[in-house]
Amino acid sequence: AQSVAQPEDQVNVAEGNPLTVKCTYSVSGNPYLFWYVQYPNRGLQFLLKYITGDNLVKGSYGFEAEFNKSQTSFHLKKPSALVSDSALYFCAVRPYQAGTALIFGKGTTLSVSS
């Protein structure tokens, strides 16, 4: 079955420290990969995506993600966390086949302390 795993329910990091939110996937073919962020009582906001090309993708708010095909991972990273980065983060994958919807992970809550 095709799936996305976010192994950590919560990630805690101090402001100014680097952060990583992990994501692994299992899909057939070459996937399209996404990260979304959800702030309290808001909808999901698009952060970045990988379709093809450079394995390191840069997105909004200083976030980046690295596609690793051999490890089937797409971890979200930021060199220096801000308190305002505290939110719920979702990894999503769209199988290569046309006409398919995104498959979302369960989400990881990022808490950045000052």
Add this chain to the structure above:
Amino acid sequence: DAGVIQSPRHEVTEMGQEVTLRCKPISGHNSLFWYRQTMMRGLELLIYFNNNVPIDDSGMPEDRFSAKMPNASFSTLKIQPSEPRDSAVYFCASRRDLQETQYFGPGTRLLVL
């Protein structure tokens, strides 16, 4: 350009009542998605449409749920009769084919008493 619009933003109803959620996708987008978010189950895809045609409704919980897309600029998700376990936040999202990025609306927070 306006984003995905959902109404109402909040809905409180009593068990057994009919609930209708509405969504207006971004203009020019031809795929539309309905999701449900709960603490227990996370974000679940209920149904999605492409060019107003339902493509995958395997996530629709049961016959009490129905969704329609009568035209490219409007969709509804109906629950009849509603039950307390339907309480959740319902999101609508849209996407333009070949662009790949889905854009989400602000959600409808439904509470069934």
